[in-house]
Amino acid sequence: MLGEYLPLFFLGVIVFGLIAVMLFLVRLLQPKRRSETDLEPYESGTTPTSFARTRFSVKFFIIAIIFIIFDIEVVFMYPWAVVFKELLNIGTFIFIEMLTFLGILVVGLIYVWKMGALEWD
Amino acid sequence: MLTDIAIIITKIMIVIGGTFTAVAYLILAERKVAGFVQERYGPNRVGIWGLLQPIADGVKTMLKEDITPAKANRIIYHLAPAMVLAPALVTFAVVPFGSGIDAFGRHIAFQIADINIGILFIFAITSIGVYGVVLGGWSSNNKYSLLGGVRSSAQMISYELALGLSVVGILLLTGSLRLNDIVEAQIGMWNVFRQPVAFMIFLVAVFAETNRLPFDLAESEQELIAGYHIEYSGFKYSMFMLGEYSNIITASALIVTLFFGGWTVPFIDVTKLGHLGAFLSVVSFAVKTGFFLFLYLWVRWTLPRFRYDQLMHLGWKILLPLALLNLLFTAAWITYV
Amino acid sequence: MTESLFFIFATMAIVSALTVVVTRNPIYSAVSLVITLFSLAGIFLLLEAYFLAVVQIIIYAGAIMVLFLFVIMLLNPGKEAKFLSLTDPRTLIVTLLSIAFIGMIFSLVSGSVNYIGEVMGSVEELGTTRNIGLTLFTKYLLPFEIASLLLLVALVGAVLMTKRNLR
DSSP, X not given: OGGGGHHHHHHHHHHHHHHHHHHXXXXXXXXXXXXXXXXXXXXXXXXXXXXXXXXXXXXXXXXXXXXXXXXXXXXXXXXXXXXXXXXXTTOTHXXXXXXXXXXXXXXXXXHHHHTTTTOOO | OHHHHHHHHHHHHHHXXXXXXXXXXXXXXXHHHHHHHTTSOOSOSSSGGGTTHHHHHHHHHHXXXXXXXXTSOHHHHXXXXXXXXXXXXXXXXXXXXXXEEEETTEXXXXXXXXXXXXXXXXXXXXXXXXXXXXXXXXXXXXXXXXXXXXXXXXXXXXXXXXXXXXXXXXXXXXXXXXXXXXXXXXXXXXXXXXXXXXXXXXXHHHHHHTTOTTSOXXXXXXXXXXXXXXXXXXXXXXXXXXXXXXXXXXXXXXXXXXXXXXXXXXXXXXXXXXXXXXXXXXXXXXXXXHHHHHHHHHHHTTSOOXXXXXXXXXXIIIIHHHHHHHHHHHHHHHHHO | OHHHHHHHXXXXXXXXXXXXXXXXXXXXXXXXXXXXXXXXXHHHHHTTOHXXXXXXXXXXXXXXXXXXXXXXXXXXXXXXXXXXXXXXXXXXXXHHHHHXXXXXXXXXXXXXXXSSOOOOSOOTTTTSHHHHHHHHTTTTHHXXXXXXXXXXXXXXXXXXXXXXHXX
């Protein structure tokens, strides 16, 4: 079983090696001209006024939290989907189980929706 | 053992080489299609029909100056392009691109790794792709690139849910996460006919995941100049492009594998035809993938861009509930019909 | 083969975990933590816990660390101070916890205390998605449903805490 994964380790090593070699070779090829204005941030020609790493909307942060929670719920569905037909032979409880699980998930979704966490304006 | 390792490395080389070549010509095709749509020629100076243009472009980016902005966070700034390119090159590993042949006394599958969690492996690696985008945008110390990076990462995680849920319907029918099992289950009947809603959701979500029009808010040249990779130049810029287009190729290949029978050929059992069958299966896979690559270009030059609120509305309030409904319907269908 | 891969992943995990603690730039800490989680996924893979390995990447590396990065970028903190001062109450807590942790490792290595318990049955094929599904949806059904309630609570909490900013 583990042998199936062996090519992935090879692939990882080859990909990182390839990227490193490419970056190294390109470093030798590229010209080195430097001037002060070269290194300034590009803001369509105007002179930058402040440091760029300012705060941004808290909405992105909320989206990330909601995403984590739903992502965990989605992850539970993969093993469920894989064994669904198999456990259906014993009884329909496997369907009812996920119905309950999804029901609670949908309550959460409706709550988030009604609270306006998904609104962007 | 040595032969096995040689086979593995050969396959890896073929896939990576193939991806690079395909990316080069996909970019040329994009410019040609753009020319066709806009009633102009597109690139036609380098080589016949512009066929050598990708090589010229590649050499050009390698010879260009590589600028690191003065106040950039140097380590992260240099790492970010690799964080986009590496996952993009790894994801294709689990996609079967042909039926396989018998040679050297063993069966050689046309796939780098036939693993038992295939589809989840792809989702896992794609979810890593967010880092290159958000860190590249943050480290450049540019307001536009920061906005582009944050926007695009929020977009990618939002559509990941619909993407993941739409596939569950197929898993219910197949009962396996292995992509080869999913392909073989489609002999005689493609999944797109069994799961049309899932296909639509998957198609839309995959366009959003690859940051392509109508979801290219990360770049949106009219407002953010270029998005998260404004400050990148020279070869690092082309690494972002390589990663982006490799993702498009993997996405098209994945659509074909999940919904359009992968390497199977309709009405012909290629597994019984030996080497000819293997060849046919690769051709079948390439033709189907090519169609979806063309769809990417077609859509890009046809549709306008979404607004950010519309994008979030579509992802969270339409695709996510729709994917849940599709899932419930499929499960109920299997249980009671 | 498996053993050498284990040592590669273990070294990666330890080095990157140390970087998380040692570096003074929060962004570097976050990126190193991603590498740690990745190495742990590799170790899970070597233990034939396939589903766990992939979920480790999807949830921890792909979702939770993205949130971490967002928070770091949102707050934009500067560099951390090099050392805690001796009068800081946190110094005492950190010292006590470190001693406890070193003691735990020592007792584990010397074999005087068994924290792990007996491994049930055969390990082979235990970590496949199918087997996890079969046990999760029959034997551990109640914890599974309770997990969904827990997630609901987390969701409500997250939205409530940011409620002021929403309307």
